[in-house]
Amino acid sequence: MLKKLNLITAAVNAVLITGTIGVSSAFAQETTDVKPVERIQVTGSKIKRFNLTSPTPVTVISGVELENQGITNVNDLLADMPQATVGLSPETTTNSIYASGLNTTDLRGLGSERTLVLVNGRRFVPGSIGDTAVDLNNIPTTMIERIEIATGGAAAVYGADAVAGVVNIITKKSMDGIEFDVSTVRPEQSGGEQNNFSITGGMEGDKLSFIASVNYTENKSYGKLSRDFYRNPVNTYINPANLNGTDGIPERIILGKPTGLAYYSEGGDFFSKGAFTDDGYNNHHYTFDENGNIRPFQMGSGRIPNPNQALIDHENKLANPSNSYFEGGNGDGVFGHGYKSYFQTPLERLIASAYGTYQLNDDHTLTFDFTYSNTESTTESTPAFFRHTIRRDNAFVKNDMAKLMDDNELKSVTLRQANENLWGDRAYNQEREVFRTSIGVEGIISDDWGYSTYAQFGRIEQDTLWTGEVLTQNLANSIDAVEYQGNVVCAKRNDDGEVIGAIEGCTPFNTMGATSATQAQVDYIGTTATRFAQHDQVVFALTVDGSLFELPAGYVAAAFTAEHRRESATTTPSENMQKGLIFGNSSLPMDGEIDVNELSAEISIPLLEDVFLATDLTFETALRYMDYSVTGEDNAWKLALNWGVTDELRVRLNRSKSVRAPNIGDLFTPNSKTFSSGRADVCRADSIATSGSKYKANVIKNCQAAGLAEGWKPSDAWLAAGSLPGYIQGNQNLKNETSNDYTVGVIYTPEFVEGLDLTLDYWSFEVEGAIEYFGRNSVELCYESSSLDNPFCSNVVRNEKTGEIENFFTRPINAAVINKKGVDVESAYRTELFSGDLALKLTATYLIDDNSNSTGRAEDFRSDVGEIASPRWKGRFNAVYSHDDSAYVLTMNYRHATVNDNDWSIEQNNYNDIPSYTTFDFMYKTNILDELQLRVGVNNILDREPPRNPFTYDDGEFFDVKGRRISLGAKYTF
Known part of the structure; x- marks a missing residue:
């Protein structure tokens, strides 16, 4: 019988506490006596093998690593892996609408859309309508057995979107018992708290085995002003010593004052009696008191003139005359530093999932799985803001304003206004429901051949609600209020602007100095907006694999796959959005569908075995044919060599062509x-x-x-x-985009240092015709x-x-070109220490090149390597010491020093350099009873804030903005 016993699991169990594991042949040899040797499947190939060797670099992260970090979302760990970066996260979607709260990963920084996320080797429903990137919020961490990351050559095996590689999340298949887990994370500074609860249970029977879980997570938001480093911003201003663009003196410099200066935010009600002028336009600004009378616009603690005001030259444009600086935030219309700015979107999620198998007979097994996820997040924003035209004949113009307009011969003024006190702030609430299920059969055809087939359906429904919105034309109607036939009405005017009647159903509104609106006015002017969206995914697939024939060096193995997939997406905005009636939002319905039929063949040919300088040598190739309903026919392929030079040294080479098909949203x-x-x-x-x-x-x-x-x-x-x-x-x-991928790797397991593994992999991606907006x-x-x-x-x-x-x-x-090259370094060492075990693990990536060209023109190439998003070095170090029933886990994450802009010159500023950044996390866990485990940890032990630089001091994408925090957890099993 072709069993699903998996040797990788045995390997992971042998080194659970190491966290991340570089796959190597020596590792396989260490664990071959743990379980019977069966044919197994490694991510990056659909051929089941007798060992863990693969020509494609594969990194394995055990589920224990998530627990060791106090992590309840897969993306929180993947974001710290050197091979990956953040795609979308609650920290990067605080101002997003449809992407609010999403968690996606991004291998090699090539984009989440070029990273294929699988669950048990199968596609998962996208996290956003019309997209392909998977929302990792929908994957329950308590169900994760391990995560396998394969880079290079994956599209030939798994299909489009695997340009950068594959993240394959392997779930637990069964469990005998019930497990409760509860944990919480409490930052030292207020906000950003996290609470988690899960219950997981299952049974292992003679025929039926299953596991099921329910996970609940609450991530609370926190404003930027809740963090001390943000309340003390790093401000810059125009350098008064700078004379021109060639004097070697920077145009902008850091202020160097702890209180800081800020550009003035003209967010309140005001109008000007004349055009803006170069000599202090604030003197021409007026606003209203609570009674609607005009008064001069207050500039807070004081306006500081542009340091280069005297140098302003309209020909040379050495400075912008409108650049003004204001100290403090207590003036009219100032929202204030950090107003309605958040470091993290609030996120609440509930996941129910199950996986099971039923033994039909000795040769065939029925498999089934199910996932339901509900996530909800809310993004807050500033109030709607407008420029209103206030005519001289407006019924609400008081005598003082009328005199000012008459003295200046003004027939109208422009009133700038934010509706802060009228309808409140705008908010975007988004609820996502994901349903995914599959049923399959797997088993054996003969002694040498097996099969696996399944049918899968997935759906995401996304409801978006906008509150605090305004019907722009209704607002304009209500503000244009005049006295007509003895009543104040909304003016109906002819082409010459003359009042000829009243707009029926309109409620007049005096916006000058208003602090509230009546319910009738709110009903006429205010509104909400909605959008319902749905994305369906249907997959049918069949894979057969086994041995074709025997060569002197071993059996020629093969896997053949046929797959059909259909992706369809629809969006239905509310009528006021479709007609473009509300402030800032307009959208039409979408209805798109993509069908693809795919055939793939993968062959592994052993060439040599047990000869001089070759313990084994295997040639591997794969070819995938794809037929898309929109983009037509295409193909992906790979050629690879897996060479065991000696028992200590292994070399692997991979050359492949990958593709990415445009998604429904692109099309x-x-x-x-x-x-x-x-x-x-x-x-x-x-x-x-x-x-x-x-x-x-x-x-x-x-x-x-x-x-x-x-x-x-x-x-x-x-x-x-x-x-x-x-x-x-x-x-x-x-x-379709096309990528040429190369990997060359060396694995060294020296016999003279027992327990040491060293892996070095060079990789290169050359993406042509990349989709750019x-x-x-x-x-x-x-x-x-x-x-x-x-x-x-x-x-x-x-x-x-x-x-x-x-x-x-x-x-x-299809115009952009992306080139990336780098080297991955992995080293693991395991040894006994005192009366316990010590496991050390280092994973690092060195970025050689990161060249991009959005236009495709050769002269427009620019290098991004060494900039904030692409540091030369990224590294992660794990040290785990286990003794009896306790484990001590120390983790270090490192980012090399960068610059903000490679094209920088001293004429621009004096703050281009970004220093290196290192954080440390610690976790202690112990079993005080056989059934009860307790965990306590501290993340960001040294309370490292983002680098104090104008470009990074509030950057939550690449740096820790949450600060030092303690995590507590308990797990009870019975």
């Missing part, structure tokens, strides 16, 4: 309105005359080819029209190209008569 996103500030156009005669671009000749040629005569200028009306409108839209002409920048890219025959010009719409840009499209285009 089918419907029109939604957007705006771009300013009215720049490279074809304007004045822009061409002052251009220093190396593409100037192309611009002149292409603008004329587009029908714009030499010396063309847009009209004054176009220039004065404000923001340029645009549309966000999918692109059904997208093609282009919007307003399409204008420049279109005309800077060698001709108008380029993918960017379709994103620009000009008026056929005037030549003026009417709107632009933000669409994805």
